[in-house]
Amino acid sequence: MGRARGPRGFSGPVVKAKDPIGAIKRIWRYMERQKVALIASIIFVIITTLLGLLAPYLIGVIVDDYIIPKDISGTLRFASILAIIYLATTVFTWLQNFMMVRVSLETIRKMRQDLFDKFQTLSLSFFDKRQHGDLMSRVTNDIDQLNNALSQSVIQIFSSVLMVTGVGIAMFSMNWVLAIVTLLVIPLMIFTTKKLVSYSSSYFIKRQTDLGELNGFIEESISGNEVITLFGKEEKIDRQFSEVNERLRHSAMAADTVSGFLGPVNNFINNLGLGFVIAIGAVMTVNELATVGIIAAFVTYSRQFFRPINQLSNLLNTFQSAIAGAERVFEVMDETPDLVDREEAVNVDRFVGNVEFSHVHFYYDAGKPILKDIDFQVQAGEKIALVGPTGSGKTTIINLLMRFYDVTEGQLKVDGKDIRDYSLSALRKRVGVVLQDTFLFSGSIMENIRYGRLEATDEDVFAAAKMASAHHFIKHLPNGYHTKITSGGSNLSQGQRQLLAIARAILADSDILILDEATSSIDTNTEIEIQKGINRLTEGRTSFVIAHRLKTIENADRILVIHQGKIIESGTHQELLHNKGFYYDMYESQFNRGLSPHALKY
Numbered sequence: 001m002g003r004a005r006g007p008r009g010f011s012g013p014v015v016k017a018k019d020p021i022g023a024i025k026r027i028w029r030y031m032e033r034q035k036v037a038l039i040a041s042i043i044f045v046i047i048t049t050l051l052g053l054l055a056p057y058l059i060g061v062i063v064d065d066y067i068i069p070k071d072i073s074g075t076l077r078f079a080s081i082l083a084i085i086y087l088a089t090t091v092f093t094w095l096q097n098f099m100m101v102r103v104s105l106e107t108i109r110k111m112r113q114d115l116f117d118k119f120q121t122l123s124l125s126f127f128d129k130r131q132h133g134d135l136m137s138r139v140t141n142d143i144d145q146l147n148n149a150l151s152q153s154v155i156q157i158f159s160s161v162l163m164v165t166g167v168g169i170a171m172f173s174m175n176w177v178l179a180i181v182t183l184l185v186i187p188l189m190i191f192t193t194k195k196l197v198s199y200s201s202s203y204f205i206k207r208q209t210d211l212g213e214l215n216g217f218i219e220e221s222i223s224g225n226e227v228i229t230l231f232g233k234e235e236k237i238d239r240q241f242s243e244v245n246e247r248l249r250h251s252a253m254a255a256d257t258v259s260g261f262l263g264p265v266n267n268f269i270n271n272l273g274l275g276f277v278i279a280i281g282a283v284m285t286v287n288e289l290a291t292v293g294i295i296a297a298f299v300t301y302s303r304q305f306f307r308p309i310n311q312l313s314n315l316l317n318t319f320q321s322a323i324a325g326a327e328r329v330f331e332v333m334d335e336t337p338d339l340v341d342r343e344e345a346v347n348v349d350r351f352v353g354n355v356e357f358s359h360v361h362f363y364y365d366a367g368k369p370i371l372k373d374i375d376f377q378v379q380a381g382e383k384i385a386l387v388g389p390t391g392s393g394k395t396t397i398i399n400l401l402m403r404f405y406d407v408t409e410g411q412l413k414v415d416g417k418d419i420r421d422y423s424l425s426a427l428r429k430r431v432g433v434v435l436q437d438t439f440l441f442s443g444s445i446m447e448n449i450r451y452g453r454l455e456a457t458d459e460d461v462f463a464a465a466k467m468a469s470a471h472h473f474i475k476h477l478p479n480g481y482h483t484k485i486t487s488g489g490s491n492l493s494q495g496q497r498q499l500l501a502i503a504r505a506i507l508a509d510s511d512i513l514i515l516d517e518a519t520s521s522i523d524t525n526t527e528i529e530i531q532k533g534i535n536r537l538t539e540g541r542t543s544f545v546i547a548h549r550l551k552t553i554e555n556a557d558r559i560l561v562i563h564q565g566k567i568i569e570s571g572t573h574q575e576l577l578h579n580k581g582f583y584y585d586m587y588e589s590q591f592n593r594g595l596s597p598h599a600l601k602y
Helices: 021-033 037-068 072-122 126-130 130-172 176-182 186-223 225-230 234-260 262-286 292-333 394-401 424-431 445-449 458-467 471-475 493-510 524-538 575-577 582-591
Strands: 357-367 368-378 384-387 409-414 431-434 512-516 542-546 558-563 566-571
Touching: 021 072, 021 130, 021 292, 037 072, 037 130, 037 292, 072 130, 072 292, 072 558, 130 176, 130 186, 130 524, 176 262, 176 292, 186 262, 186 292, 234 384, 262 292, 357 394, 368 394, 368 409, 368 566, 384 394, 394 512, 394 524, 394 542, 424 431, 431 493, 445 458, 493 524, 512 524, 512 575, 558 575, 558 582, 566 575, 566 582, 575 582
Parallel strands: 384 542, 384 558, 431 512, 512 542
Antiparallel strands: 357 368, 357 409, 558 566
């Protein structure tokens, strides 16, 4: 499939802006909340513009009335006034920029907050389909682009438009012939600007997209650095990075090359217009149709007239990048959450713990069933084990119970109510989870355990750690419970991280407990202690345990054997062994043949 060619041999798919006007309107809705600062900035812009218009007029007066007549005292007096005007212009220019920076920063703060808040409402399916680095890029790079445009470009655009209008009026009031001569080059400038901006806008969007892809690749490479090293894939990952990096270079070069023509081209047109003014002005002066002062004023006005236009051309580059970034931000904001509370969602303080899967079917993608007719009931306080081959659907069942996803067909009930009748926050507060892949936040061990219940006392944290058999290793750390851990807990062993995750779940005191291979990375001796703690934790609570090590679930009230998305066997450990079915074969493979469960292919 062919690709559109860019300028000077650059190539890449050209992405058009979806709705730049709509993006600008949405940005304005954020900005207009800062009305006082905006009004103040506009007032300062008007004052600056008026002072800027007054200066060239005074220059003409000084030339005609004082310099040519050789009035030194008058020249010095007006020169002092001119100096004061320029000083005042500098002060008010700083004030307008200061106020606009305040508007910009508050706008960006609110927009970034809204984007982050939106992330909290989106389901796992949204994050599963996107690179995390690309999403991070939208929160950082794309919003930073917009911040640069708002703080630097918006007020300059307004100022430039005001200055061009004011200079135009001033020139026509002084000499309409020279004013028309000055304006002759405007159509040419508008034509070239429009063409170059139209051609380069798509490449600015492509550049932002490629930047997001690069950030995603970097984030993924850093997170998976250990795996890359273990498999010796450094060269491969380096080649892939070079490809992504090269795509970004191409799109950035294409955008900057095309937009880079704007400044030089418009500067040439500016100088061309200035040449016309000087030439025609000279003829008019010789024929006494204009004075030297008027020509001097027009030369300054001409500079003031074209400088804002040149600035507008250059600012359009920054503005294009900002709009491209804003569109990517609003794209996330416009995502409709897959999971939302119903209008009359119920908040509960406690669950009894009855769970029912009634003929549940589930699809991640249409036409690809993951769960097929899952049907079982769990009484409050029962311990249910889910076993089966990797990819059989065990974790999906747990994801449905946590309502990370909604069932496609059938019904899932907790305490007799459809799970969708409960508010998401209430449901997840009453369901405790210990995942196989433990995640710890940067901070102290105390803070990470307390994450399970923020109002817990230190004594509560100590008790939870002891029940999880984490207290022993914590007290031997340099700073005990106040030991700082890095994000993800990389300075702890995997087993230690899981112990902390179990302590966190214990502290949460949930009514329904989910253990997803919670003891997979713990040595045998520690596992014995952990099992005692887990047994105490699960007593009187409904619990679901996913395990590959079948020894750990022999005391479960019921074991559900999942295979290819279906429940193919159900019963106690002894019943399933007696039946000599799929579970029996799994058990025999692990214990009688001495095979590692992670090496099995059922």
